[in-house]
Amino acid sequence: MHGLGELESAVMDVLWSASGTAMKVREVLDRLDRPLAYTTVMTVLDNLHRKGWVQRELDGKAYRYEPAIGRAEAAANAVREVLSTSGDPEGVLLHFARSASEWETELLRKALPRKRRK
Known part of the structure; x- marks a missing residue:
């Protein structure tokens, strides 16, 4: 997606594919097709939140993340x-x-x- 790095785009694809289900960092990490550190995915999600791409809500001690905008809106x-x-x-x-x-x-x-036409 324009304006996002390769890893940010991959994370957004995971979130968009979740169909409205807010996800924890571990859930996103488990769905990515590459070996990454938990802290790397956490940092990417934090950056996406700061940029306005995702919203998050505290669930116990961890955040749940979901897209702030849909894939079609992001493309537009x-x-x-x-x-x-x-x-x-x-x-x-x-x-x-x-x-x-x-x-x-x-x-x-x-x-x-x-x-x-007038």
């Missing part, structure tokens, strides 16, 4: 950031529209309501 925010920093948002959008697949084009047609 990333697109918005790319557009705002591109120097040519119109050109970027037009290039995307011209290069969009049939499936992407159909999704855009469904998502954008027809506007009445």
Whole structure:
């Protein structure tokens, strides 16, 4: 995900895949596909909390973490950031529209309501 490091993205994928279930550090660690120290995952989750990507609630002596925003919203925010920093948002959008697949084009047609011309 744009704006996140590789490990942060992997942790967010675990949280998004949990379908609304807040997770403790150990639970996230157990679902990652790489050997990491508990403290590494704890630090990543703390950083994600500080950045506003996750929210947490104390459960006994440990925090439970869950995404602060959904995957689709995060992706939309990333697109918005790319557009705002591109120097040519119109050109970027037009290039995307011209290069969009049939499936992407159909999704855009469904998502954008027809506007009445005056």
